[in-house]
Amino acid sequence: MAAAWVRLCALILIGVSSGTALAKDKTPTAIVVGGGLAGLTAAYELQNKGWQVTLLEAKAGMGGRSGLATSEWIGNAKAQPVLNQYLDRFKLETLPAPEFVRTPGYLIDGEYFSATDLATKQPATAEALKRYEKTLDDLARSIDDPLNPQATSTLFALDQINVSTWLDKLQLPATARQLVNQQIRTRYDEPSRLSLLYFAQQNRVYRGVSDRDLRAARLPGGSPVLAQAFVKQLKTIKTSSPVTAIVQDKDSVTVKVGSVGYQADYLVMAVPLRALAKIQMTPGLDAKHLAALRGTNYGWRDQLMLKFKKPVWESRARMSGEIFSNTGLGMLWIEPALKGGANVVINLSGDNARLLQAFGDKQMVDQVLIRLHAFYPQARGAFTGYEVKRYSVDASTGGAYLAYGPGQISKYWRLWERPVQRITFAGEHTDALYPGTLEGALRSGQRAASQAQDLLAGKSFDPAKAAPVAAAAAGAAAKENKGGFFSNMFGGSSDKSGKAEQVPAKTEAKPVDEAKQDKPGFFKRLFGGADKPEVKAEPIAKAEAVAPVIAPAPAPAPQAAPAPVVKEAAAKPAASKAAPAKHAPAHKPAQKPAESKKATAKSEPAKKTVANTQAKAG
Numbered sequence: 001m002a003a004a005w006v007r008l009c010a011l012i013l014i015g016v017s018s019g020t021a022l023a024k025d026k027t028p029t030a031i032v033v034g035g036g037l038a039g040l041t042a043a044y045e046l047q048n049k050g051w052q053v054t055l056l057e058a059k060a061g062m063g064g065r066s067g068l069a070t071s072e073w074i075g076n077a078k079a080q081p082v083l084n085q086y087l088d089r090f091k092l093e094t095l096p097a098p099e100f101v102r103t104p105g106y107l108i109d110g111e112y113f114s115a116t117d118l119a120t121k122q123p124a125t126a127e128a129l130k131r132y133e134k135t136l137d138d139l140a141r142s143i144d145d146p147l148n149p150q151a152t153s154t155l156f157a158l159d160q161i162n163v164s165t166w167l168d169k170l171q172l173p174a175t176a177r178q179l180v181n182q183q184i185r186t187r188y189d190e191p192s193r194l195s196l197l198y199f200a201q202q203n204r205v206y207r208g209v210s211d212r213d214l215r216a217a218r219l220p221g222g223s224p225v226l227a228q229a230f231v232k233q234l235k236t237i238k239t240s241s242p243v244t245a246i247v248q249d250k251d252s253v254t255v256k257v258g259s260v261g262y263q264a265d266y267l268v269m270a271v272p273l274r275a276l277a278k279i280q281m282t283p284g285l286d287a288k289h290l291a292a293l294r295g296t297n298y299g300w301r302d303q304l305m306l307k308f309k310k311p312v313w314e315s316r317a318r319m320s321g322e323i324f325s326n327t328g329l330g331m332l333w334i335e336p337a338l339k340g341g342a343n344v345v346i347n348l349s350g351d352n353a354r355l356l357q358a359f360g361d362k363q364m365v366d367q368v369l370i371r372l373h374a375f376y377p378q379a380r381g382a383f384t385g386y387e388v389k390r391y392s393v394d395a396s397t398g399g400a401y402l403a404y405g406p407g408q409i410s411k412y413w414r415l416w417e418r419p420v421q422r423i424t425f426a427g428e429h430t431d432a433l434y435p436g437t438l439e440g441a442l443r444s445g446q447r448a449a450s451q452a453q454d455l456l457a458g459k460s461f462d463p464a465k466a467a468p469v470a471a472a473a474a475g476a477a478a479k480e481n482k483g484g485f486f487s488n489m490f491g492g493s494s495d496k497s498g499k500a501e502q503v504p505a506k507t508e509a510k511p512v513d514e515a516k517q518d519k520p521g522f523f524k525r526l527f528g529g530a531d532k533p534e535v536k537a538e539p540i541a542k543a544e545a546v547a548p549v550i551a552p553a554p555a556p557a558p559q560a561a562p563a564p565v566v567k568e569a570a571a572k573p574a575a576s577k578a579a580p581a582k583h584a585p586a587h588k589p590a591q592k593p594a595e596s597k598k599a600t601a602k603s604e605p606a607k608k609t610v611a612n613t614q615a616k617a618g
């Protein structure tokens, strides 16, 4: 196999060197690896600039981490400007969100509260949430420039602290803390695994953007619809094409997919970090990039859509919109009836999702149903089926989305925004302002495309620099620490013991096993108990016995998994003839581009069929 690959490269390289004379007027070529929204955007933007682009996607379908169809909330142009631009460009219509779902609600022990209800019926919890929000806002305000969150040594020090430690200092009442934990683990990751600086930076980015802006509309069909709109525009897409190796040389980039090779002038790498770690790169990435591949934290979040014949919650609560539960069901919301019946999406996140990785889909659904049934007795009888998306254990994702752990901004901040030779990087994880969102993915695709254009024009990018604030700053921070900075940051606690104000020596997020040990009693917490650690983790086998009141009804078989959105375009083998240049480059290359190749592994733009087999509106 290896020998064949070497032979293939040799063939390609022979082709490269024989075509120098033709290179100048040649259409620039790019390979985009990854057919999520970032890769799709990069491919679309490059194609629009006159490049010949081949998009390689590992899976049979396009769209990557697009959520369960219909589930995305769309922010307005203030909250998600780039997303809204593309929605306009592709004439995709959104449904305005009803007013009552635009602000979050709370499900406390099975009872629904709007923010207004909470203030009158549970004033202590409402007060505590307000105090938390105010303290968080103060923290966010301390960052002047969210693109440079560690501008000062004091801010740098926040990166060494986890969010849970900060929350402990706020001493919130139990219910408020459970709700806050749930919100944070749904949006990012478990508070104990999250850098306080990252959390503050993200709140700085969204400062002045209200929940109403963020949940202004829904896109019928969800983000897969946007993915398809891109797909329709692109000329060459090859699905079921997992890239396993990449070789860069002076003039070109060669990519291996099984026994097939592709070659282009530049490459946009738009796969999540864990997937990138599996691709063999020649020359190899430097130590810092390799450490980032392994060490950058991803939040965990799995989604279950439970389908019911009719709403089971109406009689007991006005469940709708985005709701944070204190009973371990995570964030949930009622779907618009686009798929028929009455559907609720339940998001299990953070360590809750990590621990559930041992469960099969049906077991996981059963556990959730048991808990729902406790509050909504008709739940089992009305249950008709489910869909599950497990981003956490998907090898091509390795988690839901980027969520910097303690110490990681200091090490890896904006690392992937710099090209490495002929490769530019895209993906939500490469966007400094909006990671973990559609907006971030789209923005990153635009940036990576424009960097490829810059490279073509001869622009060089500085090699990645070391973290801007060095260890010395940590020392300075410790000094300032004495001056009360952390007291202020931690919500004005009068605790001057200094213990909690020390920058913790150990900054790495804990591995799952440790979390298990630290946070036993998980099922109690997850499904209806207090949010308090117990002494020992309950073994998985015992999980079923936690709520034995109702025997788990046999859950109907899962609905067919969403089928491929796009059918594979005919892939050309490595040694196929170069496709004729169809598009003039937007700019003339200032730098000598790659020569044309006789024996090049070129993919021709191929006609593709678009088969949308996503569940249709009912």
Ligand SMILES: Cc1cc2nc3c(=O)[nH]c(=O)nc-3n(C[C@H](O)[C@H](O)[C@H](O)COP(=O)(O)OP(=O)(O)OC[C@H]3O[C@@H](n4cnc5c(N)ncnc54)[C@H](O)[C@@H]3O)c2cc1C
Binding pocket: 033, 034, 035, 036, 037, 038, 039, 056, 057, 058, 059, 062, 063, 064, 065, 066, 067, 071, 072, 073, 241, 242, 243, 244, 270, 271, 272, 275, 276, 279, 301, 302, 303, 391, 396, 397, 399, 400, 401, 426, 427, 428, 429, 435, 436, 437, 438, 439, 440, 441
């Ligand atoms: C549960 C959940 C809910 C979300 N909800 C929202 C929301 O409501 N609003 C919002 O704005 N954002 C939301 N997001 C975030 C948003 O979905 C992502 O940020 C975005 O889809 C990421 O796009 P991407 O292109 O960076 O990555 P991906 O979509 O992961 O694309 C990467 C692609 O690369 C492919 N790939 C991997 N390895 C290879 C390889 N070796 N060769 C070829 N291809 C490869 C993968 O198969 C995948 O298709 C949510 C995410 C999750 C997980």
